[in-house]
Amino acid sequence: MQGDWQPTLKERLVLRYWPQLRVKAREYALLTRLNRPIGAYLLLWPALWALWIAGNGRPHGWIVAIFILGTWLTRSAGCAINDYADRHFDPHVRRTRQRPLAAGRVSEREVLILFGALMGISFLLVLFLNWLTVGLSVVGALLAAIYPYTKRHTYLPQVFLGAAFGWAVPMAFAAQTGGVPQVAWLVFLAAVLWATVYDTMYAMVDREDDLKIGVKSTAILFGEFDRLIIGVLQLMLLATLIALGIQAGLGRGYYAGLAVATGLGLYHQLLIRDRDPDFCLRAFLHNNWLGLAVFAGIVVDYLLR
Secondary structure: OHHHOOOOHHHHHHHHHHHHHHHHHHHHHHHOOOOOOHHHHHHHHHHHHHHHHHOOOOOOHHHHHHHHHHHHHHHHHHHHHHHHHOOOOHHHOOOOOOOOOOOOOOOHHHHHHHHHHHHHHHHHHHOOOOHHHHHHHHHHHHHHHHHHHHHHHOOOHHHHHHHHHHOHHHHHHHHHHOOOOHHHHHHHHHHHHHHHHHHHHHHHHOHHHHHHHOOOOHHHHHHHHHHHHHHHHHHHHHHHHHHHHHHHOOOHHHHHHHHHHHHHHHHHHHHOOOOOHHHHHHHHHHHHHHHHHHHHHHHHHHHOO
């Protein structure tokens, strides 16, 4: 009879722990910003630029798949360790005080375990590539772990972020070609300049809070010259991308993509002209389209050959 039903051990475990697991899974998703994929996109675009150039427009599909998955894993790990590093600051910043660790919904131990697990899975993926790429991945892991602490000791954490994000570039060339040619370092330089630009825009959002709690950034370093210096960096980025096109022998498809990217850069200057935090955030988010424009130009150029 229905009244005599007794749940099995498996059913009892599910009934007891499933609600807690659902809550934890949601908090881990928020911790790793799965609900805000913009960081993964910004990390991915330079890697895709590099893979397509290194592969002459036809990179190995399995290498592309490894880099796409690795990008999401390492970005998620980076978000976790960033929140751990900022655990004493985030509760005092309006934009970050409701993050899972800052709000006390996950523990410091959980964050470190999650970071280790994500980096471990990423490293297992890299083991499917050649040993040069494996060696370069160790440097990338160190950059990812060090970056969150740079805002304590230097006003240039955005540059360190660029190096951490851009390190996927030499790894991509190594995986695709077995070496890291000169052109790879031009792509890397472009990635560093671009990250410094968009992350300075992002830092402008939190500048007032950061000044109060003692967190350093290029937005604070540049001060009233922030828009001017961002503009100079944008010009340096454009010059580097033009030099890259010449070095890699790219043609009209690529330069059409650069023209679109240049227009987007001008639009970002318009967004940040009044330094309004909401518009600075919009400029940061909109940089995703700049990365896509450059990538589309590279892809189209190889297709036109």
